[in-house]
Amino acid sequence: MIYREAGVYKSTYRADHAIFTIPQDRWSMIGIFAIAFLLIPAVGSEYWLGAIMLPFLILALAALGLNILTGYCGQLSLGTGGFMATGAFSAYKLATAFPDVHILFVILGAGLIAAAVGILFGIPSLRIKGFYLAVATLASQFFLIWMFITFGWFTNYSASGVISAPPMTIIGDIFVTGPQATLVAKYLFTLSIVVVMALVAKNLVRSNIGREWMAVRDMDIAAEIIGIPMLSTKLKAFAVSSFFCGVAGALWAFLYTGSVSPLAFGVDRSFQVLFMIIIGGLGSVMGAFLGAAFIVLLPILLNNLPTMLGLNIKTDMISHMEYMIFGALIVFFLIVEPHGLARLWSLLKEKLRLWPFPH
Amino acid sequence: MDMYERKIGDVILALDNISLSFGAMKVLDDVSFDVRQGEIRSIIGPNGAGKSSMLNVINGFYHPQQGSITFRGEKRKEMDVHKAAASGIARTFQNIALFKGMSTLDNIMTGRNLKMKCNIFQQAWYWGKAQKEEIEHRQKVEEIIDFLEIQNIRKTPVGRLPYGFQKRVELGRALAAEPEILLLDEPMAGMNVEEKEDMSRFILDINDEFGTTIILIEHDMGVVMDLSDRVVVLDYGRQLADGSPDEVRSNQTVIDAYLGVSH
Amino acid sequence: MRIERDIIYIILGFIVLMVVVPWTAGQLSDQVFFNWPFFFEVAIGGLLSGVMYSLIALGFVLIFKASGVFNFSQGAIVLFAALTLVGLHGLGLPMWLAIVATMGVMFLLAVAIERLVLSKLVNQEPIILFMATIGIAYFLDGFGQTLWGSEVKVLNLGISEAPGFYFDGQILINDFDLFAAGIAAVMVVVLGIFFQYTRIGRALRAVADDHQAALSVGIPLKHIWIIVWTVAGLVGLVAGIMWGSKMGVQFALSLIALKALPVLILGGFTSVPGAIIGGLIIGAGEKLAEVFLAPMIGGGIEEWFAYMLALAFLAFRPQGLFGEKIIERV
Numbered sequence: 001m002i003y004r005e006a007g008v009y010k011s012t013y014r015a016d017h018a019i020f021t022i023p024q025d026r027w028s029m030i031g032i033f034a035i036a037f038l039l040i041p042a043v044g045s046e047y048w049l050g051a052i053m054l055p056f057l058i059l060a061l062a063a064l065g066l067n068i069l070t071g072y073c074g075q076l077s078l079g080t081g082g083f084m085a086t087g088a089f090s091a092y093k094l095a096t097a098f099p100d101v102h103i104l105f106v107i108l109g110a111g112l113i114a115a116a117v118g119i120l121f122g123i124p125s126l127r128i129k130g131f132y133l134a135v136a137t138l139a140s141q142f143f144l145i146w147m148f149i150t151f152g153w154f155t156n157y158s159a160s161g162v163i164s165a166p167p168m169t170i171i172g173d174i175f176v177t178g179p180q181a182t183l184v185a186k187y188l189f190t191l192s193i194v195v196v197m198a199l200v201a202k203n204l205v206r207s208n209i210g211r212e213w214m215a216v217r218d219m220d221i222a223a224e225i226i227g228i229p230m231l232s233t234k235l236k237a238f239a240v241s242s243f244f245c246g247v248a249g250a251l252w253a254f255l256y257t258g259s260v261s262p263l264a265f266g267v268d269r270s271f272q273v274l275f276m277i278i279i280g281g282l283g284s285v286m287g288a289f290l291g292a293a294f295i296v297l298l299p300i301l302l303n304n305l306p307t308m309l310g311l312n313i314k315t316d317m318i319s320h321m322e323y324m325i326f327g328a329l330i331v332f333f334l335i336v337e338p339h340g341l342a343r344l345w346s347l348l349k350e351k352l353r354l355w356p357f358p359h
Numbered sequence: 360m361d362m363y364e365r366k367i368g369d370v371i372l373a374l375d376n377i378s379l380s381f382g383a384m385k386v387l388d389d390v391s392f393d394v395r396q397g398e399i400r401s402i403i404g405p406n407g408a409g410k411s412s413m414l415n416v417i418n419g420f421y422h423p424q425q426g427s428i429t430f431r432g433e434k435r436k437e438m439d440v441h442k443a444a445a446s447g448i449a450r451t452f453q454n455i456a457l458f459k460g461m462s463t464l465d466n467i468m469t470g471r472n473l474k475m476k477c478n479i480f481q482q483a484w485y486w487g488k489a490q491k492e493e494i495e496h497r498q499k500v501e502e503i504i505d506f507l508e509i510q511n512i513r514k515t516p517v518g519r520l521p522y523g524f525q526k527r528v529e530l531g532r533a534l535a536a537e538p539e540i541l542l543l544d545e546p547m548a549g550m551n552v553e554e555k556e557d558m559s560r561f562i563l564d565i566n567d568e569f570g571t572t573i574i575l576i577e578h579d580m581g582v583v584m585d586l587s588d589r590v591v592v593l594d595y596g597r598q599l600a601d602g603s604p605d606e607v608r609s610n611q612t613v614i615d616a617y618l619g620v621s622h
Numbered sequence: 623m624r625i626e627r628d629i630i631y632i633i634l635g636f637i638v639l640m641v642v643v644p645w646t647a648g649q650l651s652d653q654v655f656f657n658w659p660f661f662f663e664v665a666i667g668g669l670l671s672g673v674m675y676s677l678i679a680l681g682f683v684l685i686f687k688a689s690g691v692f693n694f695s696q697g698a699i700v701l702f703a704a705l706t707l708v709g710l711h712g713l714g715l716p717m718w719l720a721i722v723a724t725m726g727v728m729f730l731l732a733v734a735i736e737r738l739v740l741s742k743l744v745n746q747e748p749i750i751l752f753m754a755t756i757g758i759a760y761f762l763d764g765f766g767q768t769l770w771g772s773e774v775k776v777l778n779l780g781i782s783e784a785p786g787f788y789f790d791g792q793i794l795i796n797d798f799d800l801f802a803a804g805i806a807a808v809m810v811v812v813l814g815i816f817f818q819y820t821r822i823g824r825a826l827r828a829v830a831d832d833h834q835a836a837l838s839v840g841i842p843l844k845h846i847w848i849i850v851w852t853v854a855g856l857v858g859l860v861a862g863i864m865w866g867s868k869m870g871v872q873f874a875l876s877l878i879a880l881k882a883l884p885v886l887i888l889g890g891f892t893s894v895p896g897a898i899i900g901g902l903i904i905g906a907g908e909k910l911a912e913v914f915l916a917p918m919i920g921g922g923i924e925e926w927f928a929y930m931l932a933l934a935f936l937a938f939r940p941q942g943l944f945g946e947k948i949i950e951r952v
Contacts (some may be wrong), residue, residue: 135887142926146922321764322764323763327758331739
């Protein structure tokens, strides 16, 4: 009764094209923003902000990027980690080469470099399809990580191969990286970037380019015949996707961990992000966030569960169990709902629309 | 047919001595015919006669080994898929080739992709130019939705639609490009009589109201003979006959090779 | 099977490259040592390790050929089989009995995968099935190590690891590698006969072409899937034994699968001979590159060289060496 579509009349196409056409959705979104921007920084503990919210937001951004490529454009990629690493190391090179440039431009530049690398590795997608392409993206993953490990230039010849973010301010003396930065500042900075980029993603997928991506995904030959240029459409997906992943990588290195080695962006990271969009929902902006929340929270829960229940299980055992539960959940989700949490959510909303009179 | 005032013009598309083969298999063998502006031109023939391949040659998806194609006075060896679409050739497919994950509305909107000019940054920002463009094209698409009488399935994912409606949505997607030549590959296959009547009506209306030239592949002889201005007959990739429905109907080779066998 | 002339040219091309590039590198750079016996030693070592890759790739090909599923869990199956074998042997079973018991376990695993996963995903898109096998891979990795522990275990087959000297003592080859190559060759012949000449083999190929058509002519999909996953499990067991005795039974076995992927795209997903020749090319190319190119461009190129080689190759032949050519129709 409360959540309903009836009585909401859209008299213009403009209103029909809005992101949230139902007023209750708009209100709940405002509520979520209020919680995210005001409540969480006010009451969140160090642990919550630093160890849960930051990785959640950053990985959600990477998942958003992969979802554009895989969920919307249908190009299965296992190279997410490589593009994140490109973002992280580009940000480091930019920040150390031009110390006076504002952090926003450093992150933007890192994203653009990642996008360029993404385009380069996306070129084979014109001829290679499906699983062949998935394996080909692994080539970029392994090559990029090897490159950052092997050539000292990328780490400014640091002996350990680890890069550390120089202290940078967002405005005045409010630091967002380095030791002086507070977690609240880091969190709000990351949150703002993620919100803006999520909006950009939503805009893209509801515009012409988004439809072109989905057309390529659903039936590439027909898409080509109605005039959608195959190469540029796919390369745009690779570029936008790697831009998102690059920004996520830069945020990961600069704001979340502060210092990072290329190994943090190995093939495991690629799979982690892939799981997020499978569980969250392929081809859904919301799904990237739901999936990231799930994948970030699950290990924390699993690690704490034995203690909470008073069981004494060895840590390596817990990590094996984690693998098992992850694997089982992936299969479970694919069987129950191949479209992930986002679809479950929209089914719930459809039910809610009719509630309490389902007939 | 007489109730329409037909405006048939000059030759817009001419195919000369087209031959196409895949490896050792000869799919089209020295086929030649032309299409006039504003006419309904049918291609008939038994299964495997090379009809769909002919459409694929016209819109540049297949490249023939021999022959030439003259489109709007410009002679070339083969068409290019993208250029064909951009210069006003749209089509539907024998096995429905819709974008299954998208709604009816979005499917038809994709048909306008070549007419949408906003760049990726404008689309990323959305408000302003991109939104204006989106709404302009939405209006155009709504006209097509009204024309095809599919208002109530506007937001339904096409994968869930019954077959007949999917065929209509596919026609809508082709129409959205405002094509000069419309290629229809068995638009009535698998339909019942009422659905066929609806589809025939749409085809005639498109031809009449928009002046669109139509190249039609269809197995239902009644429909073909009623709708077409001229008919070309293919069999095993060879051209058996070409002419008005009456001429084709009375052609002895055609009767022997095709009509006589399958009826 | 008719071999196209193109394929022979491509293979010859690879061979020429593999000789010319190291030789040129030896002439150009002081850091690269080149002489012919050394070259052949590296090349033969590479070919033999390529055979080991082929062994893993075979498991992938079997399942892809018979069910159209790109089975990402083949590596996890190798690890699971090896862990189970060593675990059962550790419980006191003699080796032959442990092997038989592990074969039984692989059959049960195939049944479980069919019942719990594949049967619930019939007619889903290939990408969904692929992701399901990633889930299976994670589950098996965790399950095997939960059951048998994660420390590195020794698997000793009693074959000497000592290098043997051949060709007047000029070229050094591991006897173990020769043995592994022999095993792999036998496997290929057996599988080839199985697919080509047995009734089940033909049914498997029918299922690969079209699930529903196979069902409609009375081929029980369920049994076929169990058979093919069992066979892939057995191939995995052989690979697990060979790799496990070479590098110890440990989690890294599961990652070996990643090494087999370039072999697959080079050889084509559906071809048993492709898996072998792809493995040989990748194995030799990788070792030669590591020895003759890495000194010039930086170490550790084994990490990605195989992938780049396969990727470059795909640009010219998107269906792989022996894959079926894709004719697109509308």
